Amino acid sequence: MAFASMLRRASSSVLPRAIRAAASPRTFRTAVSTVLSTEKQSLGREIAHRGFTSPLRFSTAAVANKDNLVRVLEAEIECAEEPCDSEVPAGFPFEIEDIDGERTITLTRKFEGETIKVEVDMLNVDGDEEEEEDKNNDKSTTSIPMVVTISKGSRQELEFGITAFPDEISVDSLSIKNPSSTEEQLPYEGPDFG
Numbered sequence: 001m002a003f004a005s006m007l008r009r010a011s012s013s014v015l016p017r018a019i020r021a022a023a024s025p026r027t028f029r030t031a032v033s034t035v036l037s038t039e040k041q042s043l044g045r046e047i048a049h050r051g052f053t054s055p056l057r058f059s060t061a062a063v064a065n066k067d068n069l070v071r072v073l074e075a076e077i078e079c080a081e082e083p084c085d086s087e088v089p090a091g092f093p094f095e096i097e098d099i100d101g102e103r104t105i106t107l108t109r110k111f112e113g114e115t116i117k118v119e120v121d122m123l124n125v126d127g128d129e130e131e132e133e134d135k136n137n138d139k140s141t142t143s144i145p146m147v148v149t150i151s152k153g154s155r156q157e158l159e160f161g162i163t164a165f166p167d168e169i170s171v172d173s174l175s176i177k178n179p180s181s182t183e184e185q186l187p188y189e190g191p192d193f194g
Helices: 002-023 028-050 061-081 127-136
Strands: 095-098 104-111 114-121 144-151 157-164 169-177
């Protein structure tokens, strides 16, 4: 950027001379050589006068921040690309649907003609965040919100709003839904269990 400003200053002093030289009855070749020699002298004086910029004037903080950002992004990408280490135990009755990039996991199972679907929101499950929250707030409790839907064919569905804590499972709501009804019709939500 300093070099560009030096060129700008040098060319601003040379431009009026070039216009005068081109307007004079001299030949074009003489005018061009005059302009070039004047520009070289002017540029040489500018470089000699200003000298080189001290390296102490530049900051390495921006470079360090950029390197830190690159390291963090690479670590996040590596973590996202590595395969899941946890394996499904033998005999686990549910089919697991875990879509990358979403924080909801769906477990589905058929049992005696009924379809059981459990949607788990994995918002507060990360162990590292739990430890940090526990340090900041002793009252913080890890909870996992879930929605359990039980349906039998095309009949009505039971939908439970559940919150799982480390030592208990709490039923927050119960709804009866009719799968053939439109979105505008509200399901019967039953009593408040809270």
